Amino acid sequence: MNLLVIADPLDHFKIYKDTTFAMLREAARRGHALTVCEPRDMRWQTGQPVMASVRDIALTGDAERWYTVNGQREVALREFDAVLMRKDPPFDAEFIYATHLLSQAEREGACVINEPASLREHPEKLAVMEFPQFIGPTLVTRSADDVRAFHAEHGDIICKPLDGMGGMGIFRVKADGLNLGSIIETLNHHGAITLMVQKFLPEIAEGDKRVLIIDGEPVPFCLARIPQGTEVRGNLAAGGKGVAQPLTDTDRATARAIGQVLAPRGLLLIGLDIIGTKVTEINVTSPTGFQEITQQTGCDVAALFIDAVERHAAAHVSAGTRGLG
Incomplete structure (x- = not known):
């Protein structure tokens, strides 16, 4: 499989915990060809398909110089078997414009994950409002x-x-x-x-749980991000401590119910934030937590995700939608 990953600059990755790196590593382990670009590298010109200036990379296994660039080229997005949109928030105008280009690439036959129109329609904070039965x-x-x-x-x-x-x-x-x-x-x-x-929600003291949903099904373990000291925020970026733990029956039921609604909309990967039993955010742009869960439980989340990408790409080809632009 030829895989294009649209992300933030690779040199900014903290590979010991980065979820996009875990995806790349698992794809490389399976022999898939890796190509990367940033949203700013895409362009759409009259009479042409959506193109991008991309870099073909290989992983080195070294913690410092973790990738090498094997070439740079201009290529239509529809030429890849799958395109992963992994740009981190903010969910700003530039992000919206990028999804419009990706939607056009879809019309031309590209297989884009997560689906661009659904990225636009489900901003992380607002998306919870569709599910009042699960929120505070x-x-x-x-x-x-x-x-x-x-x-x-x-x-x-x-x-x-x-x-x-x-x-x-x-x-x-x-x-x-x-x-x-x-x-x-x-x-x-x-x-x-x-x-x-x-x-x-006072239950934040027990952690802000990141529950991952892949292709509509909850991952068996979540990552509870527990605030430290006087901090009210559990986010790892704000100093929270990440503790992996099995899903509760309630969290599993909530995740499955939301996943069954959102997965058919082309949202292959979703990250719920749950405090106590209440969903506080639905993350669809670039959900994280793969490495922490895998390291602490042995549940290989990246493998589950790449399995889903392979199925999705194969179904896209079988449906005859690739390369029709």
Whole structure:
């Protein structure tokens, strides 16, 4: 299989924990050809298919110089057996534009994972609102008055931007309302930007669980990201401690129910964030946690994912949709 991975710059990878690296390593182990680019390397010109300036790479097994470049070329995305979109958030205008180019590449016959239109339709924070039965009290608004009313009702709340990642820009406001006005102004820019507000879930002390769903089925283990010290955020990027653990029956049922809805929309890989029993985010851009789960449990998540990619690419060819542009 010829695999194109669209991601952030490779030199920024922390390969000891990076999920995209785990995908590349497993694909290489199976003998698949690896090619990479960044979203900025794509272009679409009149009368031509969507193209990209790509680099063919090989993995070295060395922790420092972990890849070599075997060549650079211009190629149509439809020429690959599968294209993995693994660009990290923010979910900004450039990300949206990249998905539009990928949607055109799909129309030309490319097999893109996750499906670009579904990436656009399921921004990480907002996606939870489709599943009210699985979430706690949540508000999406630009209005400072709405936020204040939500705080008055629930007393202890979390405020967050819609385009953040890794715990950036997350604030807790307790019952005393200390700094609520300043926090609202910081996040909504005096009403210009939409933010999300959620009731604080004290179960965060037990961890913010990352539950992975591959092709509609939950991975048997999750990664509980446990806040450390006085920190309210469990995100690993914010200093949280990652502890892999088996899924509870409740989390498995929740993940399966959500996966059965979202997988048919072309979302092959999904990462739920669950605190207690409540889903707080649905991550579809570049869900992580593969390596931590594998290292702690022996469950080879990357192998499960590449199995799914191979099935998806084979089904794409069988359906006769490749190379029709």
